[in-house]
Amino acid sequence: NHAWLLASRPDGEPVKENFRLVEQPLPQIKEGEILLRTHYLSLDPYMRGRMDDSKSYAPPAELDQPMVGGTVSQVAESRHPDFKAGDWVLAASGWQSYAVSNGEGITPLGHLPHPSWALGILGMPGFTAWMGLMDIGQPQAGETLVVAAATGPVGATVGQLGKLKGCHVVGVAGGEEKCRYAIEKLGFSACIDHHRDDFAEQLAAACPDGIDIYFENVGGKVFDAVLPLLNTAARVPVCGLVSGYSSRELPPGPDRTPQLMGTILKRRLRVQGFIIFQDYGDRYPEFLEAMTPLVEQEKVLYREHVIEGLENAPQAFFDMLKGKNFGKTVVKVA
């Protein structure tokens, strides 16, 4: 039974020394508890924020405790009336191979063909894509939708849902291979590699009618290139800003707040942040009902980036933040 503890808080980019691998005895359960064996651990960008000790929408991860994280687990032992050994569940066991739970916040998964998908397309990232696009983005046929991190679980889902709504979908991704996948497999109209020197020109050329919806996943220079292209009454669901999660200071250069605010005013932009479970938690069943058939009928495709072994979790996490993942990052633990 192994666990990665949060050993220290990062100063900028997270490093290996921020985590410590420990071996622990297998926990004993009491009446009313279950022992969960982790099969899949989800690695997500939000975890970078939890490593900091700063005020946010969720409390920081605690030092010297297993790092937080969503898991797909199997009940190994049960002394709880609602669970029996062998049940598959969605849990938040964190970066460890076993965890004890009293059943609170544990969702039974039944018999899913791909249990790990409950961490991606049929879980938190898929839900985020669905609500952010449908509720805030409000896509209309013929509109231009731009989304970055376009092959990740949120971005790929946003783009494919936008296509189903009849939008002209332009992705932004890191590298040619990801861009080719977005166009050929996911059906995006175009996908631009943000590493290119002429990224802003390429993006403008791919959006000849401007941008009606920019689903914000990354911030930074992608947002800088998008801003001048936004049409009047464009919607900007602000979902994530992963390019800056490890930044300690403001970027160099002049203060561009007046330009940003001026554009919001003159083009009547609707820029709205959201935190998925805080804002939309009660609509999860509605999402599952709508998304499950789309996934089953392969109208929305899903790609995983599976890392074998809990011991590789920190490196896989660093890689994901830097775009070395290709699809939803999950660690196969058991």
Ligand code: NDP
């Ligand atoms: P991904 O699996 O897509 O991983 C993050 C991706 O961000 C990387 O693969 C990389 O893709 C891209 N990226 C990293 N750095 C940069 C950069 N400097 N410039 C441009 N792109 C960069 O993540 P998710 O799909 O899980 O999450 C996407 C976003 O959604 C994140 O910002 C996350 O925090 C946010 N989110 C927000 C939620 C909410 O409730 N608001 C809930 C869930 C997620 P590439 O190589 O293609 O550039």
